[in-house]
Amino acid sequence: MRHPIKCSIRKILSICFFLCVQFSFAQKLSIKWTKDGLSYMKITEGNLVKIDPKSEAQTIIIKKESFVPNGSVLPLVIEDFMFSPDNNKILLYVNAAKVWRYKTRGDYWVLDIAKNKLRQLGKGLSSQSLMFAKFSPDSKNIAYVSERNIFTEDVSTGIIRKLTTDGTRKLINGTFDWVYEEEFGCRDGFRWSPDSKQIAYWQVDANKIRDFFMINNTDSVYSKIIPVEYPKVGEAPSPVRIGVVTLSNGINKWMKIEGDPRQHYLPRMEWSDNDELIVQQLDRKQQESKLIYCNTVDGNAKTFWAETDDSWVDLNADDPSGWNWINNKQDFIWISEKDGWRHIYKISKDGKNISLLTKGDYDIGQIKAIDEANNYVYFSASPNNATQLYLYRVKINNQIKSSKEEPELLSTVNLKGTHQYVISPNARIAKHSFSNFNTPEVSEWITLPENKVLNNDKSISKNIKTDKTTNVEYIKVATIDNILLDAWIRKPLNFDPAKKYPLVVYVYGEPAATTIDDVYGNHDNFLYDGNMSEEGYIQLSIDNRGTPSLRGAAWRKAIYRRNGQINIRDMAMGVKKIMEYPYIDKDRIAVWGWSGGGSSTLHLMFQFPDIFKTGISIAPVSNLLFYDNIYTERYMGLQQENMEDYIKGSAINYAKGLKGNLLLIHGSGDDNVHYSNSEALINELIKYNKQFQFMEYPNRTHSIREGEGTTEHMSTLYSNYIRTNCPPGAR
Numbered sequence: 002m003r004h005p006i007k008c009s010i011r012k013i014l015s016i017c018f019f020l021c022v023q024f025s026f027a028q029k030l031s032i033k034w035t036k037d038g039l040s041y042m043k044i045t046e047g048n049l050v051k052i053d054p055k056s057e058a059q060t061i062i063i064k065k066e067s068f069v070p071n072g073s074v075l076p077l078v079i080e081d082f083m084f085s086p087d088n089n090k091i092l093l094y095v096n097a098a099k100v101w102r103y104k105t106r107g108d109y110w111v112l113d114i115a116k117n118k119l120r121q122l123g124k125g126l127s128s129q130s131l132m133f134a135k136f137s138p139d140s141k142n143i144a145y146v147s148e149r150n151i152f153t154e155d156v157s158t159g160i161i162r163k164l165t166t167d168g169t170r171k172l173i174n175g176t177f178d179w180v181y182e183e184e185f186g187c188r189d190g191f192r193w194s195p196d197s198k199q200i201a202y203w204q205v206d207a208n209k210i211r212d213f214f215m216i217n218n219t220d221s222v223y224s225k226i227i228p229v230e231y232p233k234v235g236e237a238p239s240p241v242r243i244g245v246v247t248l249s250n251g252i253n254k255w256m257k258i259e260g261d262p263r264q265h266y267l268p269r270m271e272w273s274d275n276d277e278l279i280v281q282q283l284d285r286k287q288q289e290s291k292l293i294y295c296n297t298v299d300g301n302a303k304t305f306w307a308e309t310d311d312s313w314v315d316l317n318a319d320d321p322s323g324w325n326w327i328n329n330k331q332d333f334i335w336i337s338e339k340d341g342w343r344h345i346y347k348i349s350k351d352g353k354n355i356s357l358l359t360k361g362d363y364d365i366g367q368i369k370a371i372d373e374a375n376n377y378v379y380f381s382a383s384p385n386n387a388t389q390l391y392l393y394r395v396k397i398n399n400q401i402k403s404s405k406e407e408p409e410l411l412s413t414v415n416l417k418g419t420h421q422y423v424i425s426p427n428a429r430i431a432k433h434s435f436s437n438f439n440t441p442e443v444s445e446w447i448t449l450p451e452n453k454v455l456n457n458d459k460s461i462s463k464n465i466k467t468d469k470t471t472n473v474e475y476i477k478v479a480t481i482d483n484i485l486l487d488a489w490i491r492k493p494l495n496f497d498p499a500k501k502y503p504l505v506v507y508v509y510g511e512p513a514a515t516t517i518d519d520v521y522g523n524h525d526n527f528l529y530d531g532n533m534s535e536e537g538y539i540q541l542s543i544d545n546r547g548t549p550s551l552r553g554a555a556w557r558k559a560i561y562r563r564n565g566q567i568n569i570r571d572m573a574m575g576v577k578k579i580m581e582y583p584y585i586d587k588d589r590i591a592v593w594g595w596s597g598g599g600s601s602t603l604h605l606m607f608q609f610p611d612i613f614k615t616g617i618s619i620a621p622v623s624n625l626l627f628y629d630n631i632y633t634e635r636y637m638g639l640q641q642e643n644m645e646d647y648i649k650g651s652a653i654n655y656a657k658g659l660k661g662n663l664l665l666i667h668g669s670g671d672d673n674v675h676y677s678n679s680e681a682l683i684n685e686l687i688k689y690n691k692q693f694q695f696m697e698y699p700n701r702t703h704s705i706r707e708g709e710g711t712t713e714h715m716s717t718l719y720s721n722y723i724r725t726n727c728p729p730g731a732r
Contacts, residue, residue, distance in 0.1 A: 031423055032423050032425075032432065033082070034425045034426060035051060036084075036088060037427075037429075038425035038426055038427040038428075038429045038430065039054075039425070039429055039430060040052060040053055040054065041054065042062065042082075044079050044082070045059065046065070047065030047068065047076045047079075048061045048062075048063065048064055048065045049061070049062045049063040049079075049082065049091075050062060054430060054432070054446040054455055054456075055446065055455040055456050056456070063091070063112070063114065067112060067114075067117055067119065068093065068110075068112070068119065069119070070110070070119055070121070071119075077093060077095045077110060078095060078096075079093050079094070079095055080094050080095060080097045080104065080107070081093075081094040082094065083135065083136070085136045085140040085156075086136060086138055086139070086140050087139075087140040089113070089114055089115060089140065090111055090112060090113055090114060090136075090140065090156060091111070091112045091114060092109060092110075092111055092134055092135070092136065092143065093109065093110040093111070093112065094107055094108075094109055094134070095107060095108050095109070095110065096108040096128075096129050098129050100132075101179060101182060101183075101672060102182070102183075103182075103188065105132050105133065105176075105188055105189075106129060106130060106131070106132050107129055107131065107132075108121065108122075108123070108128065108129055108131060109121070109122040109123065109131050109134040109143075109145065110122065111143065111156060120159065122134060122143060122145065122154055123145065123147060123152070123154070123161070124159065124161065125161070126147045126148075126152075126161075127147070127148065130147045130148055131145045131146070131147050132145060132146040132147065132175075132176060132189075133145060133146055133175070133176070133188075133189040133190075133191070135193065136156075136193075137153075137193050137197035138193055138194075138195055138196070138197045139196075139197040140156065141155065141156055141157070141197065142154065142155055142156060142197065142248070143156060144164075144191060144193065144200055146174070146175040146176050146190070146191070148168060149168030149169065149170070149172070149173045149174055149175070149176065150163060150164070150165045150166060150167075150168035150174050150175070151163075151164045151165045151174050151175040151191055151200065151202055151246070152164060153200070153248060162248070162251075164200065164246045164248075164251065164253075165202075165204075165244075165246070165253075170230075171206070171207040171208045171210070171230055172204070172205075172206055172207070172208065173190075173203075173204065173205040173206075173207065174190070174202060174203075174204050174244075175190045175191040175202045175203070176188060176189070176190040176203075177190055177203065177205055178205050178207045178210070178230050178239055179229055179230060179231055179629075179672065180231065180232055180238075180239075180629045180630070180631050181205065181239075181241075181266075181268075181631075183629065183631075183632070183673065184629065184631035184632045184635075185266070185268040185316070185321060185631065186320060186321050187203070187268060187321055189322065190202055190203040190205075191203070192270065192271060192272055193272075194245075194272050194275055194297075195272055195274070195275050196275045197248075198247060198248055198249065198275070199245050199246065199247050199248065199275075199297060200245070200246050200248070201243060201244070201245045201270060201272065201278055201297070202243070202244055202245075202246070203241055203242075203243060203267065203270065204241065204242050204243075204244055205239050205240075205241050206239055206240045206241070206242075207230040207239045209237070209239070209240075209263075210230040210231070210232050210236065210239050211230075211231075211232075211233075211236065212228035212229060212230055212231070213228070213229050213231040213233075213672075213675060214226050214227065214228055214229075215227040215228075215229065215669070215670055215671075215672060215675070215676070216669070217670065217700050218669075218699060218700070219699045219700045220700070227670075227672075229672050231629060231672075231675075232629060232630045232631075233626065233627065233628070233629065233630065234625060234626050234627075234628060234629070234630050234633045234634060234637075234640055234647070235626070235630070235639070235640045235641065236630055237263040237264065237285070237630075238262075238263060238264070238265070238266060238285060238630060238631070239263075240262035240263050241262060241265075241266065241267045242255055242256065242258070242262060242267075243255070243256040243258065243267065243270055243278065243280060243295065244256070245278070245297040254297060254298075254299075254300050255300055256278065256280070256295040256297075256300050256302055257295075257300045257301055257302050258280065258282060258293060258295065258302045259302065259304075260282065260284070264284065264285045265282055265283065265284055265285060266282070266283040266284075266285070266287070266631070267280055267281065267282055267283075268281055268283060268316070268321055269281035269317075269321045269324075271322075271323065271324040273294065273324070273326075273330065273350075274330070276296065276297050276298050277294055277295065277296060277297060278294070278295040278297060279292060279293070279294055279295075279324060280292070280293045280294075280295055280302075281293075281317075283314065285634065285639070286313070286634060286635075286638065286639065287313045287314055287631075287634070287635045288309055288310050288311065288312070288313060288314060289307065289308075289309045289314065290307065290308050290309075290314040291304045291306070291307045292304070292305060292306040292307070292352070293305070305351055305352035306348060306352035308337060308339050310338070310339075310558075311561075312558040312561035312636075313558070313561065313635045313636065314338075315336065315337065315338045315343060315554075317335065317336045317337075325368065325371055327347070327371060327373055327397060328373075328398075330350065331349065331350050332347050332348060332349050332350060332354075333347075333348055333350070334346070334347060334348075334358075334368065334371060334378060334397075335347075335348050336365070336368065338554040340357075341553060341554050341555060342361075342362060342363060342364050342553055342554060343364040343365050343366075343551070343554070344357060344358070344359045344360070344364075344365060345357075345358040345359045345365055345368065345378060345380060345395070346358060347397065347398075358378060358395050358396075358397065359380070359382075359395060359408060361384065361407075362553070363382060363383075363384035363551070364382065364551035364552070364553060365380045365381065365382045365393075365551075366380065366381035366382055366383070366390055366551060367380065367381050368380050369381060369392065369422050369424050370424035370425075370426075370428045370431075370449075371397070371428070372427070372428035372449070372450065373397065374427070374428075375428070375450045376396050376397050376398055376399075377394045377395070377396065377397065377428070377450060378394065378395055378397050379392060379393070379394045379411075379422070379424060379428065379449075380392075380393055380394070380395075380408075381393070381420075381421075381422075382408070382551065383551055386417075386519075387487060387550045387551045387552045388475060388487055388489075388515075388517050388518055388519040388550075389417065389418055389419055389437075389518075389519045390419045390420055390421070390518075391410060391411075391412035391420050392410075392411045392412045392420055392422050392433075393408040393409060393410055393411065394408065394409050394411060394450075395408045395409070411452050412433075412435075413435075413461070413462075416435055416437075416461070416465075417437060417519075418435060418436060418437025418438070418440060418519045418520070419435070419436055419437060419518060419519055419520045420433065420434070420435050421433070421434045421435075422434075424449065428449050428450070429448065429449060430446060430447065430448055430449065430455065431446070431447050431449055432444060432445075432446055433445050433446070433447050433461070435461055435465075436520050436521035436522075437519050437520065437521065438471055438473040438475065438489065438519055438520070438521065438523070438524060439467055439468045439469070439471040439473065439521070440465060440466070440467055440468070440521055441466060441468060441521050442520075442521055443461050443464050443465050443466070444461070445459060445460045445461045445464075446459070468521070470494065470534070471491070471524065472491060472492045472493070472494065472496065472534065473489055473490070473491045473524050474489065474490050474491075474492070475487070475488070475489050475517070475519060476488050476489070476490060478543060478575045478578050478579065479578065480571065480574035480575055480577075480578055481574055481577070481578075482570070482571075482574060484546065484571055484574070486543050486544060486545060486571060486575045487517045487543070487544050487550065488517060488541060488542060488543040488544070488575060488579075489517055489519075489523075489524060489541070489542055490539065490540070490541050490579070491524045491533075491534065491539065491540040491541070492534075492539055493533070493534045493535070493536070493537045493538060493539060493731075494534050494535055496584075497584075497731055498583070498584050499584075500584060500731035500732060501583075501584055501585065501586040501731065501732050502537060502538065502539045502584055502585065502586055502589075502730075502731055502732075503537070503538055503539065503586055503589035503590070503591070503727050503728065503729060503730075504538075504539045504540075504541060504576075504579070504580075504585050504586070504589065504590045504591070505526070505533065505538050505539070505540050505541070505591045505592075505593070505723065505727065506540075506541045506542065506543070506572075506576055506590070506591065506592040506593075506613075507526070507540065507541070507542045507592075507593060507594065507598070508542070508543070508572055508592055508593070508594040508598050508601045508602060508605070509548070509594055509596075509597055509598040509601065510545050510547070510548065510568045510569065510572055510594070510597060510598065510600075510601035511547065511548070511560075511564065511568065511597035511598075511600070511601070511636075512547055512548065512549055512557065512560060512564075512636055513549070513597060513632075514548070514549065514597075515544050515548045515549060515550050516542040516543075516544060516548075516598075517542055517543070517544045517550075524540060524542075526540065528593075528715065528716050528719045528720070529716070529719065529720050529723065530716045530717060530719075530720040531720065533729075536729040536730065537729045537730035537731050538729055539584075539585065541576070541579060543571070543572055543575040543576070545567070545568040545569075545571030545572050545575070546559040546560060546567055546568060546571050547559055547560025547563075547564065547567065547568045547571075547636075548568075560636060561636060561637075561638075562636075562637055562638050562643060562646045563646070563649075563650070564625070564636050564637055564650045565600070565604055565625065565649060565650030565651060565652065566649055566650060568601070569601060569604040569605060569608060569609075572601065572605060573605055573608070573609040573612060573613075576590070576592075576612055576613075577612060580612070586732060588614065589614065589727045589728065590612060590613055590614050590615070590727070591613070591614065591615035591616065591617070591723060591726070591727040592605050592606065592613045592615070592616050592617075593616060593617035593618070593619070593719075593723075594618065594619070594621075595619040595620055596619070596620050596621070596622075596673070596674055596703065597622070598619075599618040599619045599620050599621030599622075599674075600618075600621040600622045600623070600652055602616045602617065602618040602621065603616070603618050603621055603623060603652035603653075603655075603656075603663075603682070604652045604655065606618075606658075606659055606661060606663055607652060607655035607656055607657075607658040607659055608655050608658060610658055610659065610660035610661055611660075613661060614661040614662065614726070614727065615661055615662040615663075615722075615723070615726040615727045616661065616662070616663050616664070617663075617664045617666070617719060617722060617723070618663065618664070618665050618666070619666045619667070619705070620666070620667050620668065620671055620673075620674045620703055620705065621652065621665075621667075621674065621678060621679070621682075622652075622674050622678055623651065623652050623653040623678040623679065623681055623682035623685075624651045624652075624653045624678060624681060624682075625637060625647045625650050625651045626640065626647055626651070627674075627675060627677060627678050627681070628674065637650065652682070653681060653682050653685050656682060656685040656686050656688075656689060656691065657685075657689040657691070659686065659689075659691045659693070662693075662694075662722075662726040663691075663693040663694070664693070664694045664695075664696070664718075664719075664722045665679055665682065665683070665693060665694070665695045665696070666695075666696045666698070666705070666715065666718070666719075667679040667696075667697060667698070668697075668698040668699075668700070668701030668702055668703065668704075668705045669697055669698065669699050669700055669701070670699075670700040670701055670702050670707075671701070671702055671703045672702060672703070673702070673703040674703060676697075679695070679697075683695060694722070696715075696718055698711060698715070
């Protein structure tokens, strides 16, 4: 249940579809590094160029003429590319199409660089049907998925082998169903063995998952039914199993992982050796995580590490691909909240030796890089301010002995805000970007482990600028419940504390995202067709308990079985405290949000109508029973065991409390938060004679951006509603 929160379209869409993405090579938006990790590559004017980060000099590696297929005069329009491990060939991804949220289906071509020979893969297969193509480690074969089956293709001869044959719409080999992608970030569903002799893959059996039927009424005179296998809350998961197929004989072996596959998930799988897999298994409630070794010869499986939690076990990483092996695969790096904080651990391969690498009452954000050569693991964290991020590092093989031994801070200490780093695979260089509420993003290149700027003239310190028009303040709000909430407040231009101003509150409130990050543009209302600050609005956003703020596991997991309750009260009590400011007009308070934020908006309008006079709810989940099982059961438990929590947490059950002005917006083609959420809510509002406004966007998805004029129309609708029902300006 994702939501847009930033001002730019790129950020809106990335947050709307959110963070949990399996970044296959066809999707990854990060830097394309050269093999030595000292330069990067990209397509410029059709040519593949190498760029020196220090001088920004560009060198053409492959001219665009090499990308012209036989019989054509124009080069391929390349969306992504990958070099073979031996660097002699390059795989090109073109003609991409969306599957749900991401462009993971298209065509692939391979270029033999020395022979300057270009050839399309998948001869005889449907156009635009190939997914997740990647070279074998020995560079001799390429594997890909087409129509839910796995294929290999010999790079030299073009001979194609079909490794699985039973793929259907609901029996899925080498990729995943809707819910695994949305909630676990799993999309690329197969892995080459290190010796290139086998392929391990997921098989998802969605045959017992009921279809949710969406109706397309706009593309023809007769409606078209669009089925999506979508497991609602209370539905058992699709059985998932791991198969290993041997290329030499085509024999498939299924891994014998214990546990009912309809009551467990398998979100991660990688090779640990040529004949062994490492797999993560979660129980249905996601309260127990097991790490399992599977012998690919006989299929036997053995659990060697497990952790449990009374709410849910942290998923460990936003990107579930890869495994952080170190010390010649004798150890690996893992993230756990088992001591109440999100920390980095070193775990021996047998699971018997565990070392805490980060220690203290603070959370790490993400692991950014592992540099074995220099004995460092780099990670983001913000021990003193959860709205910001900085880069730290610790020694891999030195366990911290006491709380006095602090991780090393690398980010510039006097630049308060959000530091982001994209570090090369060998941790030689990194792109460092910085911004905060009044500093537009600025970047520089640095060397590691020295942490020195590559080009002083292009350093952040010499190019940083301040936007003096933002008028944003980060504050702590203490509620009547003695909960200290992080918030930002943006006052209008020419603010006069002796006058009263309308307040517009932006909310999300669920475990998927925060809204108070200290980054530039986080305080702009991207839907408003004017300038709220110039028009005289005060804007506010608050992060409640349950959001993924770096404030400890107890903060994040306080929402367990109380979504729609504790988070809503925190936001309401936070706004109530802000209302004590003398310049807030209590009769002009509006709230709005998208997806989970749309749900929060409904709750606030229904449960606290004396505070919130106007609300705009976009693509909301009105009833927790209408959303998918993985996300909802993770945070709410099983409805079969605690239905009362679902009733209390669903906005639809408070609809009769509506007093103010409500605008409800939804796309009828939303495959994430289904349109039925709004239809059910409309019926409930009608039952109580509650007057409201409603806008359906026909056949639009969760992002409501498809179709000519859609974005402008929704912006106009949204803005007019705010101006009419929560008029701007000081009084």
